[in-house]
Amino acid sequence: MDEQIVVDTWQYVLSAHSKAMCALERELGERHGLGASEFEVLDRIVHHDRQLRIQELCDEVHLSQSALSRVVARLEKADLVKRGACEDDRRGVFVCITDAGRARHAEALPTQRAVLCEIFGDAPALTR
Amino acid sequence: MDEQIVVDTWQYVLSAHSKAMCALERELGERHGLGASEFEVLDRIVHHDRQLRIQELCDEVHLSQSALSRVVARLEKADLVKRGACEDDRRGVFVCITDAGRARHAEALPTQRAVLCEIFGDAPALTR
DNA sequence: TTGCATTAGATGAACGTGCATGTATCTTTC
DNA sequence: GAAAGATACATGCACGTTCATCTAATGCAA
Numbered sequence: 001m002d003e004q005i006v007v008d009t010w011q012y013v014l015s016a017h018s019k020a021m022c023a024l025e026r027e028l029g030e031r032h033g034l035g036a037s038e039f040e041v042l043d044r045i046v047h048h049d050r051q052l053r054i055q056e057l058c059d060e061v062h063l064s065q066s067a068l069s070r071v072v073a074r075l076e077k078a079d080l081v082k083r084g085a086c087e088d089d090r091r092g093v094f095v096c097i098t099d100a101g102r103a104r105h106a107e108a109l110p111t112q113r114a115v116l117c118e119i120f121g122d123a124p125a126l127t128r
Numbered sequence: 129m130d131e132q133i134v135v136d137t138w139q140y141v142l143s144a145h146s147k148a149m150c151a152l153e154r155e156l157g158e159r160h161g162l163g164a165s166e167f168e169v170l171d172r173i174v175h176h177d178r179q180l181r182i183q184e185l186c187d188e189v190h191l192s193q194s195a196l197s198r199v200v201a202r203l204e205k206a207d208l209v210k211r212g213a214c215e216d217d218r219r220g221v222f223v224c225i226t227d228a229g230r231a232r233h234a235e236a237l238p239t240q241r242a243v244l245c246e247i248f249g250d251a252p253a254l255t256r
Numbered sequence: 257t258t259g260c261a262t263t264a265g266a267t268g269a270a271c272g273t274g275c276a277t278g279t280a281t282c283t284t285t286c
Numbered sequence: 287g288a289a290a291g292a293t294a295c296a297t298g299c300a301c302g303t304t305c306a307t308c309t310a311a312t313g314c315a316a
Contacts, residue, residue: 150274153274181264182264182265183263183264183265193264193265193266194265194266194267196265197265197266197267198266198267201266214264217263217264218264219263219264219265220263220264220265221264221265221266
């Protein structure tokens with residue numbers, strides 16, 4: 001357990017996260033009116049290509065349950081997703097994407113990829 | 129420029145950052161009354177072992193200038209650092225650590241290292 | 257010297273997040 | 287089937303961050 005490697009890894013994560021997050025927030029915001037978290041949620045739903053429980057999203061997105069609840073609320077207000085009651089478990093809430101949401105995601109995806117490539121294109125690779 | 133690798137790297141950074149940040153915030157907060165940013169600033173000053181300009185700190189810490197200004201204000205209020213006028217450039221502000229600050233940092237450092245080892249101990253190594 | 261652009265840092269306001277908690281629903285146990 | 291506890295999601299609140307702006311000091315040109 002080499003402490004120096006651990007600290008270096010943390011420094012790298014900190015720096016990469018900061019750079020990428022700022023760039024994403026800026027580009028996605030300016031060009032598509034989306035925050036990074038909002039895009040991430042949209043992206044997860046599109047990726048699964050089906051309705052998802054809030055809870056399922058929570059496992060995949062790096063947000064607290066409360067933060068996720070608000071992101072979904074914002075997305076719903078912008079008509080990019082719809083919330084629906086869950087038949088099986090009436091405590092649950094399904095989230096599904098709207099046509100506008102799908103379109104916005106498709107439009108924003110290249111921007112996100114471009115930003116990530118810009119930043120991680122020459123990044124040190126991760127070896128298992 | 130393999131897009132999949134880039135996206136995977138981003139996923140890893142996102143996940144590692146989230147886990148480590150939450151853990152640091154919790155542990156440093158509960159055990160030493162420090163936020164992650166506050167520890168980071170303290171750590172940078174101790175590392176250089178000299179007075180630093182706010183501006184210099186800004187280059188090393190992943191915070192906006194305004195956020196840094198407030199962190200330093202909080203640290204000063206807690207008597208962990210002192211702000212001082214800069215002779216050469218009277219717009220500038222020097223920050224130096226107090227004895228209490230040095231002590232708090234020394235006390236918190238093992239906690240930080242423990243958290244990082246916990247999370248990055250078996251992390252994929254970064255290869256250049 | 258005066259005037260103007262630039263830079264260092266502080267601060268008000270808006271916003272997003274997490275924590276704690278609230279409400280509703282489900283599950284288990286007796 | 288009633289009571290007790292767990293779970294899903296929403297929400298009030300405190301806090302930290304960023305953005306825009308402000309003040310003060312500096313540098314530079316005329």
